[in-house]
Amino acid sequence: MKLGFLVDLNLCMGCKGCEIACKVENEVPLSSWRLRVKYIDIGTFPDTSRSFTPLRCNHCENAPCERICPVSALHYLDNGIVNVDSSRCIGCAGCMMACPYGAIYMDPESNTADKCTYCAHRIESGMMPACVVACPVEANIFGDVEDEKSYISRYITEHQGDVQVRKPEKHTNPKHYYVGGGNQTLNPLAHERIEGYGLFNNITHLDTIGDPHHSILDRFTTPIFGGHNDHLKNESFIDMPNDADESHESHEEGGHH
């Protein structure tokens, strides 16, 4: 058995129901996401289109996060799920460095790495992942990709030629597929994050998330030098004071409309 996910981007309407269901089911803390839906706009008014791309852990067959984890906190289950044992995680963030899909986050409450587990606890009880249940248009399809009679296998067969995975060149062999995706939707370098167009550009992270001063040293230095959240901001292509913001442009075309 190899459990896999397929998202039909032609069906997804960006309601974020899956995102909310995931948050609630897994008690994902503020500022963290196991599953998120990214909005991408293409074109110039009035000829524009908007695509919605749900992004979650790809449960790779050759998972870089599993390989780099020094204590096997990230491990494979027999059904193909890449699971996390947060009680073993040492919080080295190696998995965050290794995951080509940016799917792993450091839980600010437990101080351990966490990510989508395809709701392994629900699967164990014979239930579907929370995001699948919540999707009003059945864009999320989940099942055994090794069973050719399963719905997901039949869906993949029916859409041969239009089934893609993210970053296949990484040889991670993801078990998460997209139908109706294009370069613009699946390649993070093919679209721009322009200041003023996105939400959450300048957020303040909770402790540990993306904070370069996140360690236990702070527990000693904070009383003397003050807290560090005051000056934190998301350092990204958008926020860095860099001339590149204006000159760095992608001219790639494609994607689905």
Added chain:
Amino acid sequence: MDHGTVIEATKAVVTLDVALPGIIWGWMITLNMWAKSIGTGVILVGAFLLYRHKKEEMPNLRWMMPLISFIALNVFLLFTLVDLHQPLRMVNIFLHPHWTSAITVGAWMASIFTGLVTLMLAIGALDAFPDFGRHIGIVKTLREKSALYEKVFPFVVVLALPVTMYTAIIMAEASARELWAAPAELVQMLFAAFMVGSASLILISEKWSAEARRDLTLILAISVALSFIMYMGEYFFSFKAAEVEATLAYVHSGGEYFTQFWAAMVLGYIIPFFIAMGSLKEENRTMMKFAAVTTFIGLYLAKSTWLEIPQMIPLS
């Protein structure tokens, strides 16, 4: 963005998404790598000098070499630990090791290496200060086993190589960051060790023979030159991977990482190279000490830049 800006018809723009996580591995990991380079570098360079010269020509090397290594390795281990979000669980690396991870293999090797360097330091320092702790049992025992230093040293030298380079394998396993390519990083780690290893020993070589000091100068000149060439190659000619190109295009266009990178190159590579070349013709000890200090600063800045820039690009 200005209201007047026109977005090209074919251009995709992210209009709703979460924030990028920013820098995950920051200055502590930089410090970790930098300190480890010193800790292993002094052993490698020291071994080379002991192979080339009589130890009488370098009277304090026997105890100063393990002392510098010991201090640097402890800084490295401390910040490795402090950077963990669950530092007390570090013990899991030893209780539940996952051997495909370079972090695990590295932690084991670095621990054994530090243990052996500690033993060398104890023996070397006690031999250097014969009046210290004459009546203490363990001190007496260590003095009696002084020959152990020379027996352990070859193993320490051999172990210094993988301990120097394993961080490059961690970076290679961090497959999301294409800038960190294994072959290049392996060699850069080795050069870094020779750079700061020779720089460290330059600072304590006042009473050494001129030949030994000349060797140190030569090692510094060669290692900074080769490392600089590699950085230039990576910085200007990394065309093949889209993510690397995007990362470097960002740095090329200016901003703080651009400044930091070139400050690193000037301080850590260009200045030490020319001072060392000048000192090979006519020795200038003061300038060589200055070159050693700028090498330390430059290497830290270079490591910091190279560590952080690939973390700036969006992965999904």
